[in-house]
Amino acid sequence: MDQIYLITDIQGYTPEVGRLLSMMNYARYTTLEAAKNLTTEQLDYLMDPEGNSIGALLLHFAAVEFAYQLETFEKRDLNEEEMLIWGPALDLGEKGRQAIRGNDLTYYVNKLNEVRTKTYELFKTVDDDWLHLEEPFWYGKQANHYFMWFHVFEDEINHRGQIRLIKKKMNTQL
Template sequence: MDMEKIYLVSDLPGYTPQIGRLLSMMNYARHTTLEAVKGLTMNDLDYLLDANSNSIGGLLLHIAAIEFAYQVGTFEKRELTEEELSIWGPALHLGEQGRLHIKGHDLSYYITRMNEVRTRTYELFQTVDDDWLTPEVQFWYNKQANYYFMWFHVFEDEINHRGQIRIIRKRIES
């Protein structure tokens, strides 16, 4: 992530123009997420506002899980396998399963998982061009969507959860 260009939605070397711009938006979203969790302890990452909430650690792993699921769905054109669901399922669905299984990790664990998934995203996006973004496929609620929208949703979901993370962090610090 080039911090000198973090506020530019622009072309990125090695990618076609629209893909580079999409990645530059994803990079900014990730930068702000990482800033929101800087310095958090394991206890902070495991903190629950109440019995039905998600932890910051759970939300961070959810961000990685969503990106992984969209890699599989858009590049491999398949659903997650049972093995993949055993790894990512609690993070995808959060709630009770997330609270039960996602805890006891330090911040570097979550950042490493997010970085591993993002590295694969970079690699996968080098294999396609701008035309790949536009074909329409069946998506939510029997509506058409294209891969451009789906990947917009990946970072839009991250931005949403970053907001939750900021609220939780304020509650921890008060």
């Protein structure tokens, strides 16, 4: 994190993989800053009955990253056992509102770190050519691994906006 504002090579990774990780690291840094010091009550807060909590969004980031590890490295979807663990966080909605609550910030940060550590390990096994491999993706379109992993942190950045909005709303109501 010493070079958080640099999109640069990272020792132990090929150049483009390292730069991708640099972007992912910055996105995660800003997410953790947005969630810093939140209490369990704040992590569980819902702006409206159909909304997502900050805690659910944090676990969603870990779930999406886990799902893309499986998709891009193992070429498979989550199995039944993995869906029991990650399904509510992937899908959010009512399942997420029911299942994801009562956890402190350390719980979510640990889940995020656990999944990211695995991503670091997996990325050491591939090179820049791997990022450019194309496969069928959404809606019958082709996508490469670069795009798929861009989407992992693009989704996090998008939902981080929700976290900031929830915090503003929460500060006026709690």
